[in-house]
Amino acid sequence: MGSREELVPITQCSHHSHASKCPESQTVQQADPTEKLPFRFAPTFLLFWFVLLAAVSVPMFLRLPEGLTLVEEYAHPNEFIAERAQRILYDLERIGPKIVGTYANENVTLQLLLDEVDKIRTVMNNDMFLMEVDVQRVSGQYMHWEMINMYQGVQNLVVKLSTRSSTSTSSLLINSHFDSKAGSPGTGDAGAMVVIMLETLRVLATSHVPFKHSIIFLFNGAEETPLQASHGFITQHKWAPSCKALINLDSAGSGNRELLFQSGPNHPWLMNTYRKHVKRPFATTMAEEVFHANLIPSDTDFRIFRDFGSLPGLDFAHSYNGYVYHTKFDTFDVIPRGNLQHTGENLLSLSRGFANAPEMENPELHSKGHTVFFDVMGKFFISYTETQGKIINLSVAVAAIILVVISILRIATASRAPSSDVWSQFLLIFMLHILGFVLAVVLPIIIATLYDMADLSMTWFTNKWLVIGLYVCPALFGLAAPTVFYLSLSNNQKIAHSYKLQMVMHAHCILLAIICILLTLYGIRSTYLPMLSLGFYVCALLLNLITTLHDQGYSWSILLIIGQLAPFFYFTFLIYELLCTVIPMTGRNGTAINPDLLIGILTLLGTVLSMGFIIHLISLFRRPKSALFLLIGVMIIFVIISLTPVGFPYRAKTSVGRVNFLHVRRVFYEYDGTVSRNESGYYFDFQDRRIHYPIENALDLSKLRVVTQDCEEHMMCGFPVFNHRWAKARNEGRWLPTEQPVHIPFTPTLTLLNRSVDDVARRVRYEFELKGSTHHSLFVQALDGVTITDWSFIRNMLEQPDKWQPPYHIFFDYCADDTPLKFYFELKKTSGSLDGPLFELGVSTHFVSFEHDRGAAGEEFIRSFPNYIHVMEWPSLYERHIF
Known part of the structure; x- marks a missing residue:
């Protein structure tokens, strides 16, 4: 049926007339509803949906609001002015990379932020608001995935804005970071969020609109190391106990909208507040579940506040144009003013919503399960509880x-x-x-x-x-x-x-x-x-x-x-x-x-x-x-x-490939102090599936090899892997030896301060002092028949041997305080002499900053990479000792 091509004639004659006798002019043609359409319309039908x-x-996704300028400020009182934020962002970018422990991060950037806060204090509504400013310098350590993450002298700029007449003891915490990855100015990650916070602080402080709960703006100085400054704040700052909810701002790209990709946990009122107050919503439960499935190679301070401070909150990130993320191309010119306006307006209204929310008094009373949430093309927002979602899903399915x-x-x-x-x-x-x-x-x-x-x-x-x-x-x-x-x-x-x-x-x-x-x-x-x-x-x-x-x-x-x-x-x-x-x-x-x-x-x-x-x-x-x-x-x-060539993945500046490598000198010291290995080369931690193929025509990689055999023979493969991500991927590393020693800026000092022996308890204690660059990793592993029973670091690894296996990884960095690190290991050997070798200690020293010279050969090697490749590199020294 339905295969006929002709149209069915419909006559306009009287009911007793025959169609054949009707005048031709009285016969009209009408499409048969059972008739298929001609094939020529099929391609058009398919093309229609792609059009x-x-x-x-796509245009709906890319559309951003017009960014307000300083000239328009008079007509838009108490509103977010994107141009002001943009000007601060320009000054931030001019500083260059802001690596933890460098003068650029610990001094220049911090001072710029302090100056901007002082400008706000000069124009704020002092009769209505109270502003308190604190520069926190903090040290600490915690477990970060498979390593101990230890920091010394991390700095935070903390600003607390309160309504003078308020008696509330609760605070909203708004956080972002001003440090950057090596080689990147960090304009998008997360300089844009930092200047949005500053402009939001200015609008709130200069308005005549009070709010019930205090707002704490945390400009944290060590997120990339990773997540150290947020840990220092939430575990040690005097204002941390008052924080009852969180807005975390980060980036995995530059430009476009801020995506809400984490919420709660178990606090539906957060999403209700978001729905009521955000002008341009952009959020989806799917992004949250994809993130929690570890399909996204990133982490944020949100996890630290959640795990160490039990803070419920919302986690936002700019995720568009991730090509420039953590590269030198993450610059001012790729962030449109509309991007700052979009996020700024949303943050301003959301801050006011939280700062007046009754749930902020005791959020735990409103912890009632997860939420299903999503925006509809940025126009409006829908959210409901997980229980309601189950009812809706099953009802629709049964109805179907x-x-x-x-x-x-x-x-x-x-x-x-x-x-x-x-x-x-x-x-x-x-x-x-x-x-x-x-x-x-x-x-x-x-x-x-x-x-x-x-x-x-x-x-x-x-x-x-x-x-x-x-x-x-x-x-x-x-x-x-x-x-x-x-x-x-x-x-x-x-x-x-x-x-x-x-x-x-x-x-x-x-x-x-x-x-x-x-x-x-x-x-x-x-x-x-x-x-x-x-x-x-x-x-x-x-x-x-x-x-x-x-x-x-x-x-x-x-x-x-x-x-x-x-x-x-x-x-x-x-x-x-x-x-x-x-x-x-x-x-x-x-x-x-x-x-x-x-x-x-x-x-x-x-x-x-x-x-x-x-x-x-x-x-x-x-x-x-x-x-x-x-x-x-x-x-x-x-x-x-x-x-x-259209299918070649990379393009210069806009969508570069990434290659991480270290200029490595590795020295293996035996128990008697002799050197069994002293060699140099480049250690590669390739970042995508194409590994070295995109660069093999530009560089001589004939001696490049996989480090599998090194990983079988040596602790941590015998290389200065940087952090937990590098350690996790170490078996996929590549090694390119060089005939000439690579340039190492200076040799760190590892000093054995004391060795004490308890023959009765069969224990030996080693005390060390380490002085070196800003970033270090320590790797330690007891030899056969020996057990590490105590050390100066947190004891999680020692107390949960089923969860963490040796070699143990301790990541450490000096920030604003470069006092030498003192640490000890205590070991036990149940049988045999205590005078022989007991453990291996590997010391990785990383000269991450561009303040350190790469040497002539290193600079030439860097220049040999094609322009469609971004390299993140630095000199590293690895010393393996046996004690």
Whole structure:
């Protein structure tokens, strides 16, 4: 049925006249609702949705407000002025890299911030507000993943703004950091957030609008080391006990909006406050769950405040243009004024909301579970509790199943076919659709695997649009192919083609319902995503049943298409947002994971959610198989393009590749003080899947080797791995030896102060003093038959041997205080002499700052890298001792 090409004539003669006798002028043509459309409209139909993506979803994501200027300030009193923040940001960038422990960070940057706070104090409303300023210098240590993170003399600038008439003892904490990664001025990460905080402080302090609870602005000076200054504040500052809620501001990119990607935990009132007060929301539960799944190679101070201060709060980050994150290209010119305006307005209104929230008195009374939250294209915000989300998800899923059953029963009645035949037909279509879903998953995975096997990963890194051909098209083909081929070949004339096509839609609906139920029972809050797709289909199906369009050929497709516009816009907006965040992150996600799998799966998710129902509508057109093969044709074209220079991942300045390496000299001292090894070279910690291939034509890498054998023979591979991330990836490291010794600025001093022996207890105590550069790592491991029973560091590793295995890693840095580090180890040996070797001690010294010379050979080596590669490098000395 429905295969005729002609139009059905409708006559305007009287009811007793024959159509054949009617005048030709009285005969009009009307489309048959059971008639398929010509094939020529099929490509247009498919193209239409991609045009919507490019014309609506992407521009909506990129749209920012106009940044207010100083000239406009008079007309906008008590509002955030982006130009003022922008001017401070320019001054911050001129300082250059702000590495913890350097003069630039500990003196110049801190003084600039103090000067800006003093400017605010001169214009603030002193009659209404009280401002207190404190510079905290703090030392401490804590467990950070697999290492002890120890710091000395970390600095924080803390500003407390209070309403003089308020009696509240609660405070809102707003935090960001002013230090930066080595080699980067840190303008986006997180200079932009710092100047937004300053302008927010100015607006609040100069207004005539009081607030109930104090607001503490924490400008922390050591986040990149990692997360030391926040630990120092929340565990030791005098104002920390008053903090009852947190707004954390960070960055994984530069520009665009601030993404709310963590909340709570277990404080729904936070999201209610966000919903009520934020003018331009930008948030999703999905980002939170992706972050908690450790799929994002980053961490923030939010975790420190949560774990060590039990602070509930909201965690924000600029995540767009992550290509420049932690590079020298993270500069003033890539941050539009509208970005500062967007975040500034939201922070200002949110600060006022929290500062007057009654829940701030005792937040624990309002700790009632997790929240499901998401914005709708930045226009409005939806949030509800996890329990409410489960009810909504299950209700929509059950409603979908019921309506599908009603629809199939109605199809059986209208077709005058036995119900068993109709249900058998639906079951067959459902099984075919499951096959299609499997193909939609498998095809992108196959493509991702093949590209990786051919060392062609990340062809989409610069040109994100390549994912359309590489992953969207094969996913669409796989999803639709089984049912399209079946409907084209089906000879069952008892059930009309239009009804069979509805069954295909119902099959996708039932599959989504099953997914909703399973994910809800499993506790996945992001289940709201398939629930939304399912919900809009349920509404269209209900309307079709009520209006009887359900039984008028293909007329039901009109409401279905209209109903799919909203979810299409939402899901393409969301997935584009996530791709803009995740794609740059694959450039620093390490070498162990195939990034094409990650991007392929993320793209597949967006494809199924945004076009899961739409793609099957190609069966409305004649020759739908040809439309499917058009998708394969597009895929082939994109594959060809990806194999040209267009598919080369990196571009100078805009989307560089990252290479981390150390200029290493490693010296192994034996027990008797002799040197068994003294060699130099470059130790590489490659950041993405392409490892050294993009630079092998520019550098002589003929002697480059994997350090696997070193890792088998030596403690910590015998290299000065920097922090826990470097330590975790050490087995993937590469070593390029050099004939000439690399330049080391100076040799640190490790002094054995004392060795004491307790023969009765079979214990030996070693006391040391270390004086060196700003950053160090200590590696310690007892020899066979010896146990480390005590040391001067926190005892977590010693008290939980099942959780932490040797070699033990202690990361240490000097900040504003370079007093030599004194530490000790106490060891026990149950049998044998105590006079022989007992343990290995490795000392890594890192000269991270550009204040230290790299030497002529090192500078030449750096210059040899192509301009599409950003290098993060510094000299490092590794000394292995046996005591």
